Amino acid sequence: MASSFLSFSLLFITVYTADGFLEYAVDRCQFNSTELGGIRFIRSYYYNKLEDIRFDSVVDRYVGYTEHGVKNAERWNKGPELTAARAARERYCHNNIGIDYQSALTKSAKPYVRLRSVASSSGNHPSMLVCSVYDFYPKQIRVTWLRDGQEVSSDVTSTDEMADTDWYYQIQSHLEYTPRSGEKISCMVEHASLQEPLVTDWDPSLPESERNKIAIGASGLILGLILSLAGFIYYKRKSQGRILVPSN
Structure with missing residues (x-):
């Protein structure tokens, strides 16, 4: 199915504490409409982070990816597990998507x-x-x-x-x-x-960052002029205060 499908997942985790092994299953619903024909159901089983068996509604059967998964897939495809997985697309995905889809359409975010x-x-x-x-x-x-x-x-x-x-x-x-x-x-x-x-x-004036740069530069220039003027006045006053001693 197209990669642009929306999806949601329900995670079922069963932990076996003996020797620290971990097994869990993930159900996924991928959809581009609320119609049953636009919904894809995927159920994946993982053992210690490795996916070993999967049901995909497009393939319509279980497929094993490990030796253990292949054996389970062969057995489940002949038993009630296959019937339950096929029914999950309508029972689980179709009902939830109808609710979530309408809920999402009523929401909006301002740009x-x-x-x-x-x-x-x-x-x-x-x-x-x-x-x-x-x-x-x-x-x-x-x-x-x-x-x-x-x-x-x-x-x-x-x-x-x-x-x-x-x-x-x-x-x-x-x-x-x-x-x-x-x-x-x-x-x-x-x-x-x-x-x-x-x-x-659109405001064609300079952005605030540029205005700040100009203001800082202008302030520095004015301060420099003030200090230069103060130095010049001090020099003039010192010069005028000198006493000239005539030489013999």
Whole structure:
């Protein structure tokens, strides 16, 4: 089945303390819909971290991977274990997925937006803005650019929605443009978690980090000038206070 399937697992652990051996089983449901045909059930048995036998609803039987597993697979495929594993796809997966799927669809996470300027990748325009949208759910989202309130359709490129490792999504949109005096450029995000579009205006002023650098540099320059002036005044006063002794 496709690797993009969602999945959840239920872990059953049985520990045999004699000689420290460990045996456990994992049930997995992989699905791309709530329909039974879109569900794959996998039951794996492990012995000391090594998978020795597996039931896969696609194969529809047990398969052994070790000598011990092969013997058990042959026996289970002829007994009630096979019937129980086949029924688990509907009894365990189908029922739980229906509940979890609807629960997930009712949840949403609001995106946050970062707007920044980068060097243009082409010679058509001297400037490029990047609108990065992070941590939103569900996946469906619309990102557009506005110039003085009007949607911009040209010189715009966007990535697909990219899944994060925590099930949230992110997307980036790029706008190449030629700055004009007095214009207002904005990135507008529309998403199911928002009651109204989220509009972020581009501020062409320097970022705070750059402003801090300039402020620190200016403060240092002013302090240097003050110290130089104080030294000059001190020197002048010392010079004026000297007594000239005429030579014979």
